[in-house]
Amino acid sequence: MSAKKMNSLQAVNAALHQAMADDDKVIVLGEDIADREGGGVTGATAGLSTKFGDDRVKSTPISEQAIIGAAIGAALAGYKPVAEIMLMNFTAVAMDMIFNHAAKLRFMSGGQSTVPITIRTLTGAGWQTAGQHADHLEGWFAHTAGIKVVAPSNPVDYKGLLLSCIQDPDPCIFIESAGSLFIPAEVPDDLAPIPLGKARVVQEGTDVTIISWSSQVIRCQQALAPLAEAGISVELIDLRTVSPWDKEAVLASVAKTGRAVIAHEAVRHFGPGGEIASTIAEELFGQLKAPVRRLGAPYSPVPFAKVLEDAYIVSPERVVETVKALMA
Amino acid sequence: MAELSNAPAPTPDQLVDIYRRMIRIERNDDAIRKTIRLGRLVMPYYSARGQEVIPATLSSLMTDDDKICTIYRGIHDMVAKDMPLRPLWAEIAGRVDGTCKGKGGPMHLTHPESGVMVTTGIVGSSMPIANGLAWAAKLDGSRRVTIAYFGDGASNIGAFHESLNLASVWKLPVIFVCQNNGFAEHTRYENGTSVDFIAKRAIGYGMPGHTVDGNDPLAMFAAAHEAISRARDGEGPTLLECKTFRFHGHVLGDDDKYMTKEEKAAAIAKDPLPAFKAWLVEQGHATDESLAAMQATIEAEIEDAQEFGLASPLPSVDELRRDVFAQEIPA
Numbered sequence: 001m002s003a004k005k006m007n008s009l010q011a012v013n014a015a016l017h018q019a020m021a022d023d024d025k026v027i028v029l030g031e032d033i034a035d036r037e038g039g040g041v042t043g044a045t046a047g048l049s050t051k052f053g054d055d056r057v058k059s060t061p062i063s064e065q066a067i068i069g070a071a072i073g074a075a076l077a078g079y080k081p082v083a084e085i086m087l088m089n090f091t092a093v094a095m096d097m098i099f100n101h102a103a104k105l106r107f108m109s110g111g112q113s114t115v116p117i118t119i120r121t122l123t124g125a126g127w128q129t130a131g132q133h134a135d136h137l138e139g140w141f142a143h144t145a146g147i148k149v150v151a152p153s154n155p156v157d158y159k160g161l162l163l164s165c166i167q168d169p170d171p172c173i174f175i176e177s178a179g180s181l182f183i184p185a186e187v188p189d190d191l192a193p194i195p196l197g198k199a200r201v202v203q204e205g206t207d208v209t210i211i212s213w214s215s216q217v218i219r220c221q222q223a224l225a226p227l228a229e230a231g232i233s234v235e236l237i238d239l240r241t242v243s244p245w246d247k248e249a250v251l252a253s254v255a256k257t258g259r260a261v262i263a264h265e266a267v268r269h270f271g272p273g274g275e276i277a278s279t280i281a282e283e284l285f286g287q288l289k290a291p292v293r294r295l296g297a298p299y300s301p302v303p304f305a306k307v308l309e310d311a312y313i314v315s316p317e318r319v320v321e322t323v324k325a326l327m328a
Numbered sequence: 329m330a331e332l333s334n335a336p337a338p339t340p341d342q343l344v345d346i347y348r349r350m351i352r353i354e355r356n357d358d359a360i361r362k363t364i365r366l367g368r369l370v371m372p373y374y375s376a377r378g379q380e381v382i383p384a385t386l387s388s389l390m391t392d393d394d395k396i397c398t399i400y401r402g403i404h405d406m407v408a409k410d411m412p413l414r415p416l417w418a419e420i421a422g423r424v425d426g427t428c429k430g431k432g433g434p435m436h437l438t439h440p441e442s443g444v445m446v447t448t449g450i451v452g453s454s455m456p457i458a459n460g461l462a463w464a465a466k467l468d469g470s471r472r473v474t475i476a477y478f479g480d481g482a483s484n485i486g487a488f489h490e491s492l493n494l495a496s497v498w499k500l501p502v503i504f505v506c507q508n509n510g511f512a513e514h515t516r517y518e519n520g521t522s523v524d525f526i527a528k529r530a531i532g533y534g535m536p537g538h539t540v541d542g543n544d545p546l547a548m549f550a551a552a553h554e555a556i557s558r559a560r561d562g563e564g565p566t567l568l569e570c571k572t573f574r575f576h577g578h579v580l581g582d583d584d585k586y587m588t589k590e591e592k593a594a595a596i597a598k599d600p601l602p603a604f605k606a607w608l609v610e611q612g613h614a615t616d617e618s619l620a621a622m623q624a625t626i627e628a629e630i631e632d633a634q635e636f637g638l639a640s641p642l643p644s645v646d647e648l649r650r651d652v653f654a655q656e657i658p659a
Contacts, residue, residue, distance in 0.1 A: 027467065055467060061497060066456050066490035073460015076445050079467065096487070100450050101457065109438035110429035111651040145652050169654035
């Protein structure tokens with residue numbers, strides 16, 4: 001089996017090429033995505049318009065409502081559109097189309113309408129892009145019935161989960177996060193789609209479970225060695241899909257360890273960690289050895305100054321401290 | 329505003345068909361309002377009484393394959409598109425035999441078999457989705473067209489501007505049909521809209537725009553024919569502004585405080601239905617008897633649909649877990 005070393009953006013590009021080659025109903029649209037415009041601001045869509053033509057791969061005006069609306073309409077007519085919203089903060093401009101239409105048309109039509117769209121969107125702190133270019137907004141979408149929220153952390157999952165999103169019969173938002181984009185890994189050429197809603201155990205352990213997703217998984221992985229040195233056995237779970245989330249895997253792990261820390265890049269206040277923490281508390285109350293802890297960004301917009309941005313992100317050191325405190 | 333070209337005159341059969349669609353809309357609207365007043369239907373109702381000519385004329389030039397996206401004041405658009413009335417009535421009654429199993433209601437009626445693809449409760453949101461349906465028609469190599477219906481208020485929301493621009497750049501087979509009834513909810517047209525004619529906005533998006541008397545079937549036919557032909561022939565989108573009036577305010581029960589009684593009475597006096605009926609008879613295209621027979625058939629259809637809808641069972645609460653996703657959510 002052949003494999004190629006690639007980063008997560010290259011994995012996205014490989015998934016898009018494969019999906020378009022396998023299924024002529026897959027179409028792609030978004031700002032600057034065609035090769036005439038450089039193949040996307042990150043290059044994630046490079047080569048698609050040259051290979052599959054300008055009818056199936058369309059650069060759009062800077063009109064996020066029109067982009068998602070066109071994706072929805074084409075989906076209602078049998079296509080599987082992959083729409084790029086350049087940055088996750090810009091989904092705010094298209095929220096009516098996403099929240100009121102894509103997510104709800106199946107239910108409101110009693111199952112007659114299906115909206116199999118994938119919205120790819122980039123975000124994440126770390127590049128000093130400040131308050132309107134870096135928010136992790138998965139909680140907004142997870143709170144909306146009818147949309148699946150996918151947030152991979154490594155090239156294999158980027159490719160395998162994107163393939164699943166494109167073929168999924170429901171709308172999916174696929175989050176590409178700054179902190180996880182440029183760490184290369186071997187990705188099999190014939191990688192099978194990775195099922196949505198299934199977590200991955202990054203490391204097995206017996207003392208404490210850390211639940212994370214997207215770029216925060218990388219920072220949790222960096223905490224594993226110091227924690228091992230401190231004699232703490234950590235089980236790290238990469239949720240991969242934020243909604244619907246793999247409750248079964250999380251509860252099985254915490255039932256084993258008796259301790260849980262949820263770590264995400266999103267703001268902690270009303271963040272998705274709250275849903276997971278309360279589920280653990282409800283289901284495993286008698287078995288917990290310590291209170292469930294949540295780590296997330298402070299209740300603040302993403303800042304510009306490097307010193308502030310560093311403090312905004314949940315660092316590996318904070319993960320280590322939190323786990324140690326839980327074991328004390 | 330571009331001049332209308334010489335569209336062919338409608339045939340007598342087409343004229344009678346337009347009237348059939350108009351009277352089906354009007355009789356159905358009358359039945360819905362009466363049923364609400366009797367307390368047998370509980371729903372927010374945005375009557376389109378007075379606006380019949382617009383979708384009746386456009387629908388007379390569409391096939392079942394052509395699509396529409398409409399809005400909360402859009403039951404007339406669906407009835408004009410020959411959506412069956414039994415599932416329509418069951419839906420507005422919130423019953424299982426409704427076209428949406430009682431889960432969408434009057435503001436989200438959907439019936440893809442008739443081409444009724446989306447009904448939105450959000451002002452302006454029919455347009456971005458209509459573009460996608462039109463894009464799909466192009467990808468399919470089909471000659472089908474898509475109509476986005478909306479009101480005059482919707483021409484002031486961002487979705488209108490984004491949609492017209494994209495449709496023009498992509499040369500999509502879509503027709504933007506503004507049913508300008510003079511009021512955006514309670515706000516008079518000139519107090520909320522920067523131009524005297526919405527059709528003028530088409531210039532800014534590089535497409536033809538026409539202002540038409542939306543109560544005149546002949547004027548509407550010419551405009552509809554041109555816009556639909558243009559879309560079918562791959563020449564791109566058109567904006568039609570159809571001037572009309574809504575007889576029952578924004579929502580049923582509205583006391584119309586924002587206009588004078590005289591103004592309202594004068595607008596209602598221009599009811600297009602009796603005028604068109606008299607004209608058809610006068611021109612020899614139909615007789616009083618033939619139109620009465622047509623009306624009786626339609627009334628029987630509505631009565632049957634009403635009885636069917638109100639007798640249909642209520643949905644099970646399990647429906648809350650179905651159709652959220654393709655796969656049912658476990659209990």
